[in-house]
Structure formats: structure tokens, C-alpha cells
Amino acid sequence: MPRKKQPKVWSAEQHTLAKIAMLSDYLQRWFQIFGIASKGENLVYIDGFAGPGEYTNSPHGSPLKAVIAAKTARADSRTSWNAGVIHCVFIEADEERFEHLSERMKPFSGTPEVQIHLVHDQFANGMIRLKDQMPDLFQQTCPKFFFIDPFGAKGVPFATVSDILSNRFTEVLINLDADGIARILRANTSAVYERLLTEIFGDDSWRKISRSSSFSQQCREVLNLYKGNLRKHAQYIFSFEMKTSESALNYFLVFASQHPRGLEKMKEAMKKIDQDGSYRFSDTSVGQTIMFRGDDSNLFSKAMKMHFAGRKVSFEELRDFALNETPFLNPKQMLKQLEADGFITVESSDQRRKGTFNEAKIRSIEFRPET
Ligand SMILES: C[S@@+](CC[C@H](N)C(=O)[O-])C[C@H]1O[C@@H](n2cnc3c(N)ncnc32)[C@H](O)[C@@H]1O
Structure with missing residues (x-):
């Protein structure tokens, strides 16, 4: 849930920088592996909540990091590159941020090997438009990676996610605001919120979440339920916990793939920012000594x-x-x-x-x- 209204460009907290580092690490492997293995296929990367492209304290938001990863993989693979073009699609709903992002992407545009597409729209609607206007991006056999990184709980209908995962060459990394979802569940019983929860989970399974559990237990239940619903559409699912402090959950990054190798590589990328073997990162633990490890x-x-x-x-x-x-x-x-x-x-x-x-x-x- 958005804690406060963010300005057009804002300062990234430690967990945001860690999230982008993890994404970038994974994407470099992803572009390289599929660039070599997918003969003649185009590779498609879609960032559904792209942001302005930079932070006040960091020049690289997720879109720039993705394009840099794509170009690096393409250049490093030289003659072993067998795939076709890399398409990078960035969807952003906010007009000012979209304009800012468009400016930031200009130096990266105009290369035939890595093509950039900017879409000013809401994620769910942008996906419908893209499918209609660029059907080639959604060809069954081309590998696709989606990064879905909203502010808060809204804007990611489960129907859109399950549709994305209906293709077996697709992977997604979703920022799941379990804390925001649990707050909606606790604070509201109106029809509007019931509709919102049904949209997030794709059905009314959210009614199973215990009303009497503690807040942190409810956040876990939200995660487990969401993963359970994803599991109907993907075989390999794993989450990483982002916290602002040891006791305060911020969100989970949930990865879903149809292939064991995808999850293997994602766990390797997650391990690089993990602080104690539990696949979690806390802003307040940066630089602290770890007392107990979670990978016993x-x-x-x-x-x-x-x-x-x-x-x-x-x-x-x-x-x-x-x-x-x-x-x-x-x-x-x-x-x-x-x-x-x-x-x-x-x-x-x-x-x-x-x-x-x-x-x-x-x-x-x-x-x-x-x-
Ligand atoms: C968390 S920020 C994205 C940060 C970016 N992924 C990064 O790592 O640098 C979320 C962005 O989504 C945009 N946004 C909010 N609702 C949206 C929607 N329904 N569809 C697309 N973008 C949306 C916001 O304006 C904001 O820029």
C-alpha cells in the first residue's frame, strides 16, 4: 500500500536498490541463456510498472537496468547469440513519470538488436493493447519475462497474471504487497474492497484468511494463498521477503516459472542480496552481523x-x-x-x-x- 504520495522522481530506499540489483543480476543470466538457446526466437521483457527510470539517489531504475542487461548479454555473447531481437516494453501510467522515462530511455533507443517500446497506460489495459497492436511479442514460443512492480496492492488483476503464465515460456517476478493486502482485509468489509480482493486473488479464496490471526500471520497467509493460486499456473514458485526493519514487512517478491532452471537461476540472484540464508532483506540489517542463519x-x-x-x-x-x-x-x-x-x-x-x-x-x- 503506498505509504505516502511519491513525487515524480523519488529517493530509493535500500530495499529498492537491492530489488533492482537482484532483477538486473537475473536478467543478465536470462538474456544470455535464452540468447544462446532460443534459435531465431525474439526475447521479450515487459516491465508493467516502469517508474520514471531513475531515482534522486541512483541513476538507474529498473528500465535502465534491464536495457543495460540486455545490451551487455547481447554484446558478451557475440557469435554464440542465436536468438533474434530483444524487445523491452515499459508500461507506466503516470504521465509525468512516463515523460521522464521517455527522456531517460532516449540514449538507449535506435538499436535494431535491442528495441524499446514505451506504453503510457495502466498495466492491465496496456497488456490488452499490446496484445492487440503487437501480437508478435506474444508468440507462443518466444521467451518472455514480466516484472510487475506496483506501489501497493492495486493494479495487478490475477486474471492478467494467470493469462501471462498460460504460456510455458513465460516467467514473472511480482512485487506482492502482502502488508497492504492484509490491511485491506482488516479494515474493510465493503463491496468495493471485496471486489478488489477478488481481483487480486482471482477468486474469493481470500475469505479463507483468518480474521483473528495477528497482522504478521495474516501477511504470511496472504503470501501462501497467493503462491497457492499461482501454483495452478506455474510449477516453480519462490518468494523473497523485503523488510524496512527486522519487525516490519514491506513486500514479497514472488517469482513464478515453468522451468526448474529458471528458479535455480533466480535463487542464485536472490542469494546475492539475501542477508542470512532466509531469502530476506531488511534495510536495518545492512552492515549488521548475522546471528542465526535460515539455511540450516x-x-x-x-x-x-x-x-x-x-x-x-x-x-x-x-x-x-x-x-x-x-x-x-x-x-x-x-x-x-x-x-x-x-x-x-x-x-x-x-x-x-x-x-x-x-x-x-x-x-x-x-x-x-x-x-
Ligand atoms: C514501484 S514504482 C516502479 C519502480 C520501478 N519498477 C523501478 O524499480 O525502478 C511503481 C510505478 O508504477 C506506476 N503505476 C501506478 N499504477 C500503475 C498502473 N496501474 N499501471 C502502470 N503503472 C502504474 C507509478 O506511477 C510508479 O511509477
Whole structure:
């Protein structure tokens, strides 16, 4: 929820700079990977809430960082580049910010390899117009990445997000204002707010959020519900928590992809700004010593053991669990611990050494039933 009316260009807080650094890090990998792998396909990046392009304390807002990442990936890949053109689309609703952004983008325009499209509109409406006016951008097989970064809870209908994710080559990173959504839920029961919540979640599942929970518990419920609804449209989902202080949530960045590699790379980018292994960033923790880490593999191997107790599963299923439900990029560290403690039996097509897990050779992993 917008805390106060922002001027045309405002000063970025630490968490905003961290968010842009994470996005930029991921996009460089994304453009490079798809630039090499997607023969002849155009790559499409859409920033639905682009902003003015800069901050009073930083020259690079998300649009500039994205274009720089695109140009860098294109230049670095030289002869190994197989994809077609990179299209970068920026949607901004506010007229003054749109004008400012257009000025800031001028030095980057006019190159055939990285084409810039500026759309002055509301995100949801801009998407409808784009589909109508530039259908080529929405071709099934071209890789697309959407950054959806509103101020607050409004302006991102779930119907638009689910439509975006109906294409299997699409990924999204959404700024989910769980705190703002929880405030709407607490403060209002009018039909207008009921409609707003239904628009945000895509249905009336928000009615399940407990009215009697604490505020911070409600924010978690908002996140979990939103992720659950996204999961109907994407297989790989993970969130990063942005806080203004240790006790004050600001928003979650929620990533959704159809491919394990996408989430792997996003978690690598998230780790770079993460402060304690819990995939979170707090403005007040910048430069502080961390007392406890959130990526204790002991804890997560117990969770994995409980989740799969009594079942025989493939390595892929465990990889998906590790990606979606734990801080890790793969299940190997947790499996190593579980095997050492005698909780799993591994079937492999090669003579494996205990504690090593070659995904190409593992046939199945059987978990002991819980006693
Ligand atoms: C959080 S700022 C974006 C910051 C930018 N993504 C960055 O990282 O540099 C949100 C922007 O969305 C614009 N905005 C607000 N409602 C909008 C809507 N419905 N559609 C598109 N833009 C909107 C605001 O004017 C503001 O510039």
C-alpha cells in the first residue's frame, strides 16, 4: 500500500536498490541463456510498472537496468547469440513519470538488436493493447519475462497474471504487497474492497484468511494463498521477503516459472542480496552481523523426511521440493544427511559412493516410513 504520495522522481530506499540489483543480476543470466538457446526466437521483457527510470539517489531504475542487461548479454555473447531481437516494453501510467522515462530511455533507443517500446497506460489495459497492436511479442514460443512492480496492492488483476503464465515460456517476478493486502482485509468489509480482493486473488479464496490471526500471520497467509493460486499456473514458485526493519514487512517478491532452471537461476540472484540464508532483506540489517542463519540443512532434511515418509520417489520430485520449499538449489545436501542417518535407500544405475547423488543415474529414493 503506498505509504505516502511519491513525487515524480523519488529517493530509493535500500530495499529498492537491492530489488533492482537482484532483477538486473537475473536478467543478465536470462538474456544470455535464452540468447544462446532460443534459435531465431525474439526475447521479450515487459516491465508493467516502469517508474520514471531513475531515482534522486541512483541513476538507474529498473528500465535502465534491464536495457543495460540486455545490451551487455547481447554484446558478451557475440557469435554464440542465436536468438533474434530483444524487445523491452515499459508500461507506466503516470504521465509525468512516463515523460521522464521517455527522456531517460532516449540514449538507449535506435538499436535494431535491442528495441524499446514505451506504453503510457495502466498495466492491465496496456497488456490488452499490446496484445492487440503487437501480437508478435506474444508468440507462443518466444521467451518472455514480466516484472510487475506496483506501489501497493492495486493494479495487478490475477486474471492478467494467470493469462501471462498460460504460456510455458513465460516467467514473472511480482512485487506482492502482502502488508497492504492484509490491511485491506482488516479494515474493510465493503463491496468495493471485496471486489478488489477478488481481483487480486482471482477468486474469493481470500475469505479463507483468518480474521483473528495477528497482522504478521495474516501477511504470511496472504503470501501462501497467493503462491497457492499461482501454483495452478506455474510449477516453480519462490518468494523473497523485503523488510524496512527486522519487525516490519514491506513486500514479497514472488517469482513464478515453468522451468526448474529458471528458479535455480533466480535463487542464485536472490542469494546475492539475501542477508542470512532466509531469502530476506531488511534495510536495518545492512552492515549488521548475522546471528542465526535460515539455511540450516538439518532443519530442511527433517522437513523432507516428513514430507516423503514411506514413499519411493524420483530425483526430479526431490529437486522440485528443494527448489520450491527449501533455501537450497537441489536436494543433495539434505539427502546426504538423510542417507548418513539411515532414513533413505538409494537405487542407482551405477556403483555410487554413499553421500553422492548423480541425478542422471539415480533411479529412485525410498524414504523410511515415520515411526
Ligand atoms: C514501484 S514504482 C516502479 C519502480 C520501478 N519498477 C523501478 O524499480 O525502478 C511503481 C510505478 O508504477 C506506476 N503505476 C501506478 N499504477 C500503475 C498502473 N496501474 N499501471 C502502470 N503503472 C502504474 C507509478 O506511477 C510508479 O511509477
